[in-house]
Amino acid sequence: MANPLIKICGLSTPESIASAAAAGASHVGLVHYAPSPRHVEIAQAAQLRRAVPPGVKAVLLVVNMAPDALAQAVAAIRPDVVQFHGQESPQECAAFRAASGLEVWKAKGIKTPADLAEAQAYAGALDRLLYDAPAGKLPGGQGIALDWSLLAGYRHRIPWGLAGGLNADNVAEAIRQTKAPLVDTSSGVESAPGIKDVDRIKAFCQAARAIQS
Numbered sequence: 001m002a003n004p005l006i007k008i009c010g011l012s013t014p015e016s017i018a019s020a021a022a023a024g025a026s027h028v029g030l031v032h033y034a035p036s037p038r039h040v041e042i043a044q045a046a047q048l049r050r051a052v053p054p055g056v057k058a059v060l061l062v063v064n065m066a067p068d069a070l071a072q073a074v075a076a077i078r079p080d081v082v083q084f085h086g087q088e089s090p091q092e093c094a095a096f097r098a099a100s101g102l103e104v105w106k107a108k109g110i111k112t113p114a115d116l117a118e119a120q121a122y123a124g125a126l127d128r129l130l131y132d133a134p135a136g137k138l139p140g141g142q143g144i145a146l147d148w149s150l151l152a153g154y155r156h157r158i159p160w161g162l163a164g165g166l167n168a169d170n171v172a173e174a175i176r177q178t179k180a181p182l183v184d185t186s187s188g189v190e191s192a193p194g195i196k197d198v199d200r201i202k203a204f205c206q207a208a209r210a211i212q213s
């Protein structure tokens, strides 16, 4: 199995972006969602985006954002990828993808086999589906894992990734069970909500790459 891509999300300082890149992350995420402890304003996100080194993709995470506001945010930040993490429909994702020309991901909360089957309706509308635990108080960033056994052996209709409660201690097992081609973490590499920890980022990336089959 090839090494999975690694996304470290919820970064809010140039130093944490540099740490994630140095540790081997393929993607770094900026959260623009006011209720989140990882929220960054547009101007700050645009500055942080300039700190993302070549070869690492910048992901802008948004939740149910109005199309005009999203277009303005994208124009200012210039992300490589937009990750929708709310109730955005396949039609909305497809329309944004066609209009922006950007790579588009959509996170879906998965609790049952039916949820997983329903998520495949996004095939054709996206570049990647991201499976997460179902929304709680926040739509994501909750540190809660989904039941990985749901994904074991599943025939996905679209490129995908695994999010939700991943950390250095469990990511290897999550990859072993699910064969995830991309793993995504936020709260699992923090010392407190919104505060990224360089050593945890390093340990996560090492553990994600250590798996062989």
Ligand SMILES: O=C(O)c1ccccc1N[C@@H]1O[C@H](COP(=O)(O)O)[C@@H](O)[C@H]1O
Pocket: 009, 010, 029, 031, 033, 036, 037, 038, 061, 063, 085, 107, 130, 132, 138, 139, 140, 141, 142, 143, 144, 163, 164, 165, 166, 184, 185, 186, 187, 188
């Ligand atoms: O990180 C947040 O605060 C957040 C807020 C709103 C939507 C999504 C958010 N985070 C994303 O959720 C998944 C799982 O996060 P975790 O590893 O369980 O903390 C991931 O894609 C985060 O980027």
